[in-house]
Amino acid sequence: MSSSILIAIVFLSIFTIVKYSVNQHINEEIQEELYKHLDDVSTDSNDTYLIQVDQWRAREHNSISVNPVFVEFYDTNKQLIDKSPNLKNSNIQLLAANQNNKFTDTKLNGIPIRQIQTGIINKDQVVGYLVVAMSLEDFEIVQILKNILLISYPLILILLFLIARFLAGRSIKPVSTIIDTSSQITKDNLKSRIPLPINKDELFVLSQNINNLLDRVENAIEREKQFTSDASHELRTPLAVIKGTMEVLIRKPRNQHEYEEKINFCISEVNRLNHMVDQLLLLARFENQKQNIKNETIYLNAIILDNLTRFSEKIESKKIKIITSFSDDYYIQSDNYLVSIIISNLLSNAIKYSDSTGEIRIKLSQNEHHITFSISDNGIGIAPDDMDKIFNSFYRSDVINHAQIKGTGLGLSIVKRLCDLLKFEISVDSKLNFGTTFSLSFSLAKLK
The missing domain is CATH 3.30.565.10 (Histidine kinase-like ATPase, C-terminal domain)
Structure with missing residues (x-):
């Protein structure tokens, strides 16, 4: 989700920058042409402006196919006086006075153009109008870029999804291995260990720590089993001795000295057994003594x-x-x-x-x-x-x-x-x- 938003922001930024650059370039060219043609205009004693036709027609405006710039001159009554030859039988639309000095997108014979018009001023009075326009065919680059970005966006998202899925599959494989191996480990099977990944990354450290933990658990359980076995054996030994001594004692009547001797022996074994139980309890308590x-x-x-x-x-x-x-x-x-x-x-x-x-x-x-x-x-x-x-x-x-x-x-x-x-x-x-x-x-x- 975050990747798609980031890509969308990048594409939108590219489109906005290119569109602004193209627009700015066209506007500058039209503005430059406007100033050039204003220099070709002069006024006479009757406040009628004169166009230096030879100069402005000599400019390279005669080809509509190469950077076409269209020029028209109007009088105060908004009647056409002259125009550039590349317009032939066509005319640029003269807009209302409130559109003066503003860039406006219109059409010329179905071709998109951008135009700007300005009043020709003499002694603070408008004596005519100059209209300069330029084809926006170059502006189609922006539209082409827009289409490319719109088509590329879903394709890139699909490609990123496939790559991410592939990489995620490879990266999650060690995790799957950890899960599979862990599910096989039970109290009766503590021998299994997690295979260590080739790359020594975080999963390698995790696998290594889990294996070390399993080693400690296995050793602890083995010690516990050994301890239980030894404890049961050591506890049975004095009990068996006491039982044997008592059985021998009751087989036949004996004198007081023999009774005292055997009873004292049993008491010493009971004391030994009691001491052993105390020590076993002490050992068991030490397991939880840390806290x-x-x-x-x-x-x-x-x-x-x-x-x-x-x-x-x-x-x-x-x-x-x-x-x-x-x-x-x-x-x-x-x-x-x-x-x-x-x-x-x-x-x-x-x-x-x-x-x-x-x-x-x-x-x-x-x-x-x-x-x-x-x-x-x-x-x-x-x-x-x-x-x-x-x-x-x-x-x-x-x-x-x-x-x-x-x-x-x-x-x-x-x-x-x-x-x-x-x-x-x-x-x-x-x-x-x-x-x-x-x-x-x-x-x-x-x-x-």
Whole structure:
């Protein structure tokens, strides 16, 4: 619609400019001829004007076929005195006095002409009339142009429509491909991807972003499936142990010591199961935690000391030596509760995997932009092949050789998710049978 209006405006502008130019050209030529013939007129003592016939007839007005200019002279009684030879037996119509000095379109023997008439003045009196006319046959160019534009307009619109339809068809093809591919993608089929267009335009970026989104969705669903499978397995294991223990317990009468031993074992498995459920709920809550993250100034020293106090009983039972190195005060800007969970899990792991009478070193250091927290133990360490798996849910390194170390395999998974959520950098350095060091990097808090 806008294209058709624009073309119409352009065509109308062309026609108007050409018409004005042709009209202006004809008017100037007629005006020039009028002044020339007025110069050929003189008056005598009787106030009768005389025409210098030889001069004006000598001009090239004798051919009606080449730029014909028609001239006529009239007296005060509007009687014809003389005229140019190219008029032959024809006469130009003398108009009323109110049409003097005005361009008027009339006809001469059916041929369109433009004429102008003026009074011949002598001593402020009109002593006669001069009429000059010119054929408008050249003006047919305007009419031809008008016809051409009127014919061209619908043809151009049709051509533009066909071109636009063709180009739109080609440009919309990638969109159709996106729609077709998207309709094939279901929860059971997440492998399909949108073919990337050849041209790297906006549709290329859109297709690429959709493919990246599908990759993330597929990975998330795969992780969810794996998590569900692992969770169901890990939950069934303690339940099966409890059930087996209870079945063995009721097969025959037993003494009080045996009852107490089996019941205490079941209680420990229930506690383990309860701890696992708490951690699973914690993981599930972290999936929607982004909107609820607090931004507060945290005193790291206090969080570390609080967690050491919380685990003091286990530390004393294993006779582990705690060495701290943070003489200064360290502050960060983050969520106090979530940071406490991270440090708690790292400290719990360090205690769990440390040998009796081992050492745990906790250090805080600071540079210009960051604060670094590190916790090191001299325990069993992590095998190099397991380093890239330790943050996976339910993964526990070398369980067979260390069956006495109980756990759910969720602690480091929680730590990694919280670090990603809070945009902390976490790294691990470990050597088998020599110990492990976890390091966290925090941005400095902006204290007021």
